[in-house]
Amino acid sequence: MIPTFVSTLCICIVWLPLFQLSGVSGYLFLPLAEAIIFAMIASFILSRTLVPTMASFLLRAQVAAHKAGRKPTGFFGRLQAGFEQRFERLRERYRELWKRRLRGAADSSSRFWQRHSPRWAC
Numbered sequence: 001m002i003p004t005f006v007s008t009l010c011i012c013i014v015w016l017p018l019f020q021l022s023g024v025s026g027y028l029f030l031p032l033a034e035a036i037i038f039a040m041i042a043s044f045i046l047s048r049t050l051v052p053t054m055a056s057f058l059l060r061a062q063v064a065a066h067k068a069g070r071k072p073t074g075f076f077g078r079l080q081a082g083f084e085q086r087f088e089r090l091r092e093r094y095r096e097l098w099k100r101r102l103r104g105a106a107d108s109s110s111r112f113w114q115r116h117s118p119r120w121a122c
Contacts, residue, residue, distance in 0.1 A: 001048070008044045012037045 018026075018033035065072075072081045 004047075005044065008040050012040050 015033040015036050018029045021029055072078060
């Protein structure tokens, strides 16, 4: 929550100097700055309150169906299931790749220290 709040605050702070403008430029850009600042604040508040509540309310049936192990129906359900299956396969391959890479790095590191460590340290 803190990083999101800080980034929202930074975006709002960037627009504050426009409140110093006067004349034609002030008349043009002051409403823009106000609209952006109010929109950012409202977006932050709604993303922390209303959106999670509505998601919990609207997705309750889908979560229950997923836990029960029912297959998705319809075109978009099958599309999502296919995507999730392929994405899980990709994620598993990526995980295995990193395991092999890290295992290889650890092996080469230990060989390096065995060759280059002082004899008294062995």
